[in-house]
Amino acid sequence: MSTLILSDLDGTLLGPGATLSATTRNGINDLVADGLLFTYATARSYVSASRVTDGLDLRIPVTVSGGAFQLDPQTGAILNEERIADDDLDTVIRLCEKHRVPPVVYNGTPTAERATWVEGEESEGMRRFLADRVGDRRFQPVTDWARHPRDGIFYATIIGEAAAITALTADIAAATGGRLSLIAQIDTHHPQDTYLELSAARATKAHAVAWLRDYLDVDQVIAYGDNLNDLPMFGAADQAYAVANAASEVLAAATGVIGANTEDGVLRHVMRTWSARSTRDEAI
Structure with a gap:
C-alpha cells in the first residue's frame, strides 16, 4: 500500500520560533531517501515556507497559502491553483x-x-x-x-x-x-x-489531500496537524494525528495524539510507521 505523509508546518513539524530541528530535518531526509512520500501543507506562502524548511529533501508537490497552490518544491512551478474572484x-x-x-x-x-x-x-x-x-x-x-x-x-x-x-x-x-x-x-x-x-472555497488542505491523492496515485494519506485550519485535512485523510500541543478541537478530531512539536513528534511517529511498514514488507 502506497502512503503519503502530509504535515502542517507551524506548531506541528516546526518547533518553537518556527524552526525546523536538525533531528527532524535529517530524519525526514533519511526516510525520503528510503522511499517515503513526504510533503507539507501550510498557510505560509511558498517563499516563507521554503525559508523555514530549508535543507528538507522535498520531492513531491507542496501545498502553500492554505491550499491555494500545489507547487513543484524545487522550482515553484504551479501545478494547481484556486483564486478569489x-x-x-x-x-x-x-x-x-x-x-x-x-x-x-x-x-x-x-x-x-x-x-x-x-x-x-x-x-x-x-x-x-x-x-x-x-x-x-x-x-x-x-x-x-x-x-x-x-x-x-x-x-x-x-x-x-x-x-x-x-x-x-x-x-x-x-x-x-x-x-x-x-x-x-x-x-x-x-x-x-x-x-x-x-x-x-476549494483552496483548503482538504482539497489538497484529494488533489495529491489523485496526482500521486497513493492508497493512503496520513496527516499531521495542530490548529483549526488542519481540521479539513484531518477529515479528508485516512489517518490524522495531532501533536500534543494541538488545539483541543484538533485533539478531539484526531486518529491519535503524538509527541509535541518540541519533541520532534511528527518525525518520531513517522519513523515508527515507516519501520512497521518495512517489517511487514519484509515478512511478505
Missing part, C-alpha cells in the same frame, strides 16, 4: 471596513507575490504580524484599496480580537454564499491574536 474581494474589503478589522491581501504568483494593506489602518495584531516580516519585499502598503493590484488574488489574512473576527466571519460567509473558505484560529506565535484565513 474580484467581486468577492470587494465584498470582503467592504465588510472589513465595516468591522474595522483590516485585511492583508495576497496576489500574483507564489514565486512573485505581493502582500498589500492600507497604510495607517493597521490593527494591533497586524502590526505584530508585519513586525515579524520586516525587510520582506513582498509586503507593500497602498494608500487606499483603489490602488490595490488585481492580478490574481488568492489569499487574505485578517488579524484582530476574537469577537471582532467572529462577527466578521459570519458576515463574510453570509455575503459570499459559500464561495470562500473562511477559517478563524488563534495565532501559533501570538496567541492574543485571532487570524481569519480567507481563500477560494
Whole structure:
C-alpha cells in the first residue's frame, strides 16, 4: 500500500520560533531517501515556507497559502491553483471596513507575490504580524484599496480580537454564499491574536489531500496537524494525528495524539510507521 505523509508546518513539524530541528530535518531526509512520500501543507506562502524548511529533501508537490497552490518544491512551478474572484474581494474589503478589522491581501504568483494593506489602518495584531516580516519585499502598503493590484488574488489574512473576527466571519460567509473558505484560529506565535484565513472555497488542505491523492496515485494519506485550519485535512485523510500541543478541537478530531512539536513528534511517529511498514514488507 502506497502512503503519503502530509504535515502542517507551524506548531506541528516546526518547533518553537518556527524552526525546523536538525533531528527532524535529517530524519525526514533519511526516510525520503528510503522511499517515503513526504510533503507539507501550510498557510505560509511558498517563499516563507521554503525559508523555514530549508535543507528538507522535498520531492513531491507542496501545498502553500492554505491550499491555494500545489507547487513543484524545487522550482515553484504551479501545478494547481484556486483564486478569489474580484467581486468577492470587494465584498470582503467592504465588510472589513465595516468591522474595522483590516485585511492583508495576497496576489500574483507564489514565486512573485505581493502582500498589500492600507497604510495607517493597521490593527494591533497586524502590526505584530508585519513586525515579524520586516525587510520582506513582498509586503507593500497602498494608500487606499483603489490602488490595490488585481492580478490574481488568492489569499487574505485578517488579524484582530476574537469577537471582532467572529462577527466578521459570519458576515463574510453570509455575503459570499459559500464561495470562500473562511477559517478563524488563534495565532501559533501570538496567541492574543485571532487570524481569519480567507481563500477560494476549494483552496483548503482538504482539497489538497484529494488533489495529491489523485496526482500521486497513493492508497493512503496520513496527516499531521495542530490548529483549526488542519481540521479539513484531518477529515479528508485516512489517518490524522495531532501533536500534543494541538488545539483541543484538533485533539478531539484526531486518529491519535503524538509527541509535541518540541519533541520532534511528527518525525518520531513517522519513523515508527515507516519501520512497521518495512517489517511487514519484509515478512511478505
